[in-house]
Amino acid sequence: MEDNQEVVKTELNNSEGASNEVEETSKKRKTGKKTKRVIPGFGLSMGIVLAMLSIIILIPLASVLGYAFRLKPSDLSKILSDSTVQWAFFTSIWTAFVAAVINVIFGTILAWVLVRYDFPGKRIIDGLIEVPFTLPTAVAGITLSKMYSTTGEIGKPLSKLGLKVSYTHLGLIVALVFIGIPFVVRAIQPVLEKFDSQYEEAAYMLGATSRTTFTRVILPELRPAMITGFGLAFARGIGEYGSVIYISGNSAKEHTQVVSYIIMQKLERLDYSGATAIALIMLIISFLLLLFINIVQVRQSRRTNNI
């Protein structure tokens, strides 16, 4: 037994050495002043990719930023201190946050069930997770609004219990849960698929209860994926338009207007400086969220690669 282990160890060392060598040579290649790329077509594909990216995404967004930065600070603060605008930001962020939390809980359960258990109809459930990706947001919006209104199929029994869903914050949350669920499930599923059940077995052997195993062995491994899913669902939720504008009722009095709705309203009134100022704040928020998600993902890949 001991001999065997030693052999394995030396083999491991060897393979580590080999991979180190490979890394070193690739580092040399990278740091070498004139890198010769073996595969042709770098310049051409780089040129076309950058050109298309600039024309379709970067230049239009830069125009928004350019216009926003030309606004006087006093105008900017006047636009942003408007109470309807502030309430819209509050509503969007708060409902998107609650919806993302709900999505992380149900998304984790769904991913767990789809990866770990076998039951009839599993593939259908797995396919249905992507309904919100493929169903147009406007269709989802009018349908949910009707279903959860006080005369709708689900809204009617709920209203008897005293719960009003459509045209309240609760309705917004329902719509955002619908939109966000696939982001969370699809972020967690692949991590869970790769997760080695050895660790759970070890925990079990060492006498851990299933709850301890879950909270101390499985959850820490899933956390980065859960955070990524949360971030994606949250980012999508803050900017969501089509699926929320029908169910929200867009009432300034009841604070059910979302930020996207305010931008659209300002565009319709040709108030371009108002629309851009709000868009600027939204762009900053999405940029920060994107950065956050990327950092989590880089850390995650580093961790898994080190193991």
Place this chain on the structure above:
Amino acid sequence: MNWVEENKKKAGKTKVILIIISVLFVFFMLVFPLVSVIANSLKEGFGYYIQSLNTKYVKSALLVTLLATVIAVIVNTFFGLLAGWLLTKFSFKGKQVLATLIDIPFSISPVIAGLAFIMTFGRLGWANPILESINQALGTDIQIVFALPGVVLATIFVTFPFVSREIIPVLNTQGKDEEEAAALMGAGGFTIFRKITFPHIKWATIYGVILCTARALGEFGAVAALSKTRGKTFTLPLEIDALYLAGSSDSITAAFSVSSLLVIIAIIVLILRNFFEHSEKVKGEKKEG
């Protein structure tokens, strides 16, 4: 050995509870809305259903939607293949930044995408004088904002990363050894792509195209900001919006009829996606075996 069995029983219980929660969630949150659209669309009989689809507004919206979708899918597939190739076959500085920039449309509000094109090509946009001088020189009257080109651009923007996102993970796991070997043996760039890279990503590309199509058909926020004329530049989702907001119970039923078209497409997309995923998995298992 009693505690092992007890544990098993407990695990069985959790399993049943979790499966029930999942099935209920999927049924109420995801299946119910689909069924509800179809039920609502047939509320006033099949005759009214057909009649509400057979208006000049719906026909024009269908054409605009198809035009925007076809162009968006072609542009984004071309871009996705090139971007996938660039980001996985070469190492260069700023790769991560480039990948993040490509994913921008995922995390910003579609309304802001619409605003971006207005601020570029609209009356206040910096590109408007350029556009006008081109129009004067050529004697044409090309408009982008509030016209078809704007609708097409917005659709491309929103679906921009769909194909590349499906391709990049597949190419990442495939590595670049095969391409390097082919290049060393003297194959040209396009031959390498066609004979070596593309066979690996055939299914991923098809996935991407399917998802891109679904999203392009249904885009609402970005297009809503850039399209104002019903019957001319309206897409199907905008037509649904107009019918729904008209408010009478007839027009709401008509809105659901038009929606049912998009629901049927969404279901077909889901079935196709699952079918491709399954056939790819089977293929992969065969290869391993």
